[in-house]
Amino acid sequence: MASTASVAPDPQVPPTTDPFDLPKDQLLPAYRWMVLSRAIDERCLALQRQGRIGFYAPLMGQEAAQVGCALAVRPDDWMFPAYRELAVALTRGASLTSVLDQLMGNSSDLTKGRQMPNHFAFADQHYVSASSPIGTQITQAVGAAMAAQRRKDPIVTVAFFGDGATSSNDFHAGMNFAGVFRTPTIFLCQNNQWAISLPRAKQTRSKTLAEKADAYGFPGVVVDGTDVRAVYRAVAEARQRAVRGDGPTMIEAQVYRLGPHSTSDDPKRYRSDEEVAHWKERDPLTRLRGELLAAGAVDAAGDQKIWEDARAQVAAAIAESERIAPMAPDSMFGDVFSVPTPQLEEEQRSFDASDRPHGGAP
Amino acid sequence: MASTASVAPDPQVPPTTDPFDLPKDQLLPAYRWMVLSRAIDERCLALQRQGRIGFYAPLMGQEAAQVGCALAVRPDDWMFPAYRELAVALTRGASLTSVLDQLMGNSSDLTKGRQMPNHFAFADQHYVSASSPIGTQITQAVGAAMAAQRRKDPIVTVAFFGDGATSSNDFHAGMNFAGVFRTPTIFLCQNNQWAISLPRAKQTRSKTLAEKADAYGFPGVVVDGTDVRAVYRAVAEARQRAVRGDGPTMIEAQVYRLGPHSTSDDPKRYRSDEEVAHWKERDPLTRLRGELLAAGAVDAAGDQKIWEDARAQVAAAIAESERIAPMAPDSMFGDVFSVPTPQLEEEQRSFDASDRPHGGAP
Amino acid sequence: MTELTLVQAVNRGLAEAMRSDPDVLILGEDIGVNGGVFRATEGLFKEFGESRVIDTPLSETGIVGTAIGMALYGLKPIAEIQFLDFIYPAFDQIVSELAKMRYRSGGQFPCHVVIRAPYGGGIKGGLYHSQSTEAYFCHTAGLKVAIPSTPADAKGLLLTAVHDEDPVIFLEPKRIYRAVTGEVPDGDHRVPFGSARVVREGSDVSLFAYGAMVPPTVEAADLLVKEGIRAEVIDPRTLVPLDEAAILASVEKTGRAVVVHEAARCCGFGGELAAILAEKAFYSLKAPIGRVTGYDTPFPYALEHLYLPNAETIAHAARSAVQAS
Amino acid sequence: MTELTLVQAVNRGLAEAMRSDPDVLILGEDIGVNGGVFRATEGLFKEFGESRVIDTPLSETGIVGTAIGMALYGLKPIAEIQFLDFIYPAFDQIVSELAKMRYRSGGQFPCHVVIRAPYGGGIKGGLYHSQSTEAYFCHTAGLKVAIPSTPADAKGLLLTAVHDEDPVIFLEPKRIYRAVTGEVPDGDHRVPFGSARVVREGSDVSLFAYGAMVPPTVEAADLLVKEGIRAEVIDPRTLVPLDEAAILASVEKTGRAVVVHEAARCCGFGGELAAILAEKAFYSLKAPIGRVTGYDTPFPYALEHLYLPNAETIAHAARSAVQAS
């Protein structure tokens, strides 16, 4: 993915072999991934309102941070996401229908209808199962990096989390273990300025979040998370340091949560229209589109087409996923253990028994 | 306690009104407290070997840090100790017999024989009940400081903890809340270089522990914890900032745990005699004695007397506490709740009933 | 008397407590300007200001740890945990500190904190917005555990909790936050701890349920009546302390018992109730004690309606108890 | 066969697992150079080095969180918690993550971690070095819970745990770490999960006990024999999965049951066992089910001998059961 194959010289962009620069031939793909995520967000917010999915947590505003990171890491690196990293999953190859199946909790859902929407798990993409409790993936990412060290695998693990998660227990423990064991871990904090209704300034009194890395003895860097190139560069650099054995890096990608926290949230209760408007001008999609138009990599019609394609893809995937059968009832009993215990088998038998109605263990 | 009453001028020490300087008339009392704690440590390690108390955790090496801090705070400040802060309790006025009663868990023990030795609670001294789980007192100290803010009481709370505790969840949460709410809290970290067998260097990769305060937006300072004046000064300064409304301070007092972690520990398994010898030369008692002798505040005979007095006091207190009756059996059921629940009353009745042997609920 | 939903009753209880005692304050995530994710604290920030309605950083460890410190200092903090599923970062503070502070200090440091948390399933919340883990707290000596099932009890138990001197875990059945309305006494309404509510009298079988399981249990009793079975429905309201007298009296009368809860079965509160009956009402029992509970699986998302006990399954268990022997 | 103490058997089990599988590693506090505060890991640092015997910073959150990450990546970590009383900072990782990982990922991310912790009273450890909170873990779907009471079972259950594919909470009764010795098979000795051990056969009353409660329960059986009462003693060895068949068979035979554990009574494992019996062995029961347990107080220090069940109190409960009705 982070190919450094030379590209045809371009008058606008000086030729470069800088390995940390997002390759020029990746700019348009990056844009496509960003547009696709935005298209999903827009449709899914609507689907939720229509009662066709139960919940949705949009990532709008954070696309450049996620896609930039996903392009800078390798397929065998491991991602430890929270619930808002949909664009990372897509860019790493999770199919659109598998995403929609999860959002619908249907019988094709890889998480078997057991998790709320957005709590994805894609083993093929080394995209680890996301959970709701804030921060828990951070220590796990560090542990997987310790495992990779032990196996001498030249990979990194990436822990994704928000500004709010810097207050969590696992942030502290994970950062500390990473420092002590010099693990190949990238701590990618998407500081989207809000933890539901709590603004960044009330989350912690440190000037930046990145500087918290000092307390653990490794570098922390701040990047403009609306700039896909800046994120790519920071992640690629951190990745190189990590696989060289030089330890972890924390990256604070400064972004903004343009949408609500989730479909259960009404941000008008706690933040001003002006603030949102200010950040809308810094929409990462607008920025990249501007660069692409300026570079002549795409024209207005081409851009239009990218959006139309994305929306069509999403519509098709929704239609496809809505045709899938609902989850089979007895799937409730699978995967509690590798092999069910006798107690669970008995509970399942009583559930299957036709002489009693379903609902709760008898 | 932190009186700044003027003292007779001394040729050695230039006259000062520096409010952060340990008053000269407090130096000898400070030394006495330090000697007394050392005498307790020595006797209690022996008592444990003789089976007269069940456990003991010595503080030797940390006397200057504890006494210096205890002299710099006020009686209505609140102390949130761990299990090793005996000298703080003594200096604040906890009686020697009440200490011994706790170590013995007898019927005069203020903790009613419910806690292991060293887990003191002295409400009169605002010395909050210590527990074994590492770090838990830290957030509590911050909460009490928030309460004092709300009541507009001009006091501070002091959280005492070790180098190991900087890895705890409560360190992170407590420091963060203190920073966000600018609480009048002093975080007094006695870095005694070891957390049982884990050396400071493996606890965290930050250069100093004090610099961790940066991550929370308030000052962290390092002091030589073997120097009672340096500790006094740092605490007095932090206290003034705190009551002025300028927020918390973390103080890292660099000390050494000269003894074992506790009577259950054998430090020879994990640290070298050389290291211990190196630090024995930096014994805080030796240092202060040297200063006192040089200043003519005490002579060799006077010093001898201080030690003899301390040992005699300890011996007398031990004798007194050993005469106290053991804990009454039904004290087991008190203080679970303010008023016992019917279930507990029933358990206690069955326990009292003479027709069955004691031990476990029937 | 005012007609309120359960969550409104919680809100009125909080306001009442804060108005009558300046030492009462509340802290938690998103409880201030936002009014709480379920709006339980709506309006309180405006009325009482940021020194008494404290939006905290995202740390349950910090919320409960600082609440304990406040209580030690003499305030009466009420901590909100956004969902019971997120209480675990605070578990050490709760079980090691809060529950044991009074005991371990020989009574020198009482520590009165109320921890409120919405709990239970039925809102399509999946694994982490649905769990019922009251048994963890019941098993922890030193904690009281209260669970209302009506708006009046919600306010009345909450006010008792705030004025109690011991730590209280106050669990709010979010599934019926708005689904249930009822008359709630105005002012300082209190419902005593350790006093069960006989929801429905009956003589054939005793059904025990609390929280959001009370409505389907009553529904089950309605179904049973049509078959000539008169079920008694009892809501203990506080699990610790427990009104054993009421529970035993009911089973001594009916001879048959079914316990209902959403929580997973193994080592749930139903086990405790069954054990009490198997010891103390043994000679009255005419049938095996039934338990209708959540399964011993994590809480599912798509299939939660099959995970949760409902009127049908509760009635089914009651019928089995009545037909037994 | 080698004669070993229980803690030595744990040590041999760890060594055996690490020798036979390079993916097995251990992590925890003071387990390296120091060999563990109970010496359970003695010698392992020397044999396997710091990449497989990892001394961690003082953070149970970190220990269990990183162990989960290692397991996800494919290793077989064994985490040591120094005392069960100190597991709570890791509780969120255990109940929210470890227990639910396989389930919530639809089986894509199995997560096999063994967590070892010394537990229980009898060593004059007071509130924080004595607790028995196995019920918290039994109530958490997705965890297995194993508790040995003999050296052979310690090694055999530990090796089964390491080779299992599910998370296992492995609780070691520290009171009998050295008090009990026994013959332990050399090599890869395994004791299956879900298979109770009949410690002593009898026909008059069934006594259920595990961990450090097994020796006093056997002692009680000895006392009872002198009075002509033949007690059957059964050690379930794993609480999850539970060998219900063995338990029910015993009570069907004896008609009388007493459950013994150190943990506080309310919502303890004894409640679960009693509830199972009250449901499934109801028609065999001839007497109320007895529970001999710790009291519903925090664990005391000076009076622990009065808190803990002993042979006398167990025998007393058994006698009551036999004399009943």
Ligand SMILES: Cc1ncc(C[n+]2csc(CCOP(=O)(O)OP(=O)(O)O)c2C)c(N)n1
């Ligand atoms: C331990 C825990 N506490 C509370 C919550 C409720 N909650 C869900 S998301 C959220 C805010 C998270 O903020 P941040 O980490 O900045 O991530 P963002 O949602 O902004 O991406 C909160 C408080 C939770 N999920 N987990």
Ligand SMILES: Cc1ncc(C[n+]2csc(CCOP(=O)(O)OP(=O)(O)O)c2C)c(N)n1
């Ligand atoms: C949460 C928790 N984990 C583990 C322990 C076991 N333990 C007791 S003291 C200690 C080391 C503490 O080190 P430090 O904080 O430096 O304090 P010190 O003993 O050096 O004063 C450990 C690991 C504990 N008490 N609590």
Ligand SMILES: [Mg+2]
């Ligand atoms: Mg955020």
Ligand SMILES: [Mg+2]
């Ligand atoms: Mg230390």
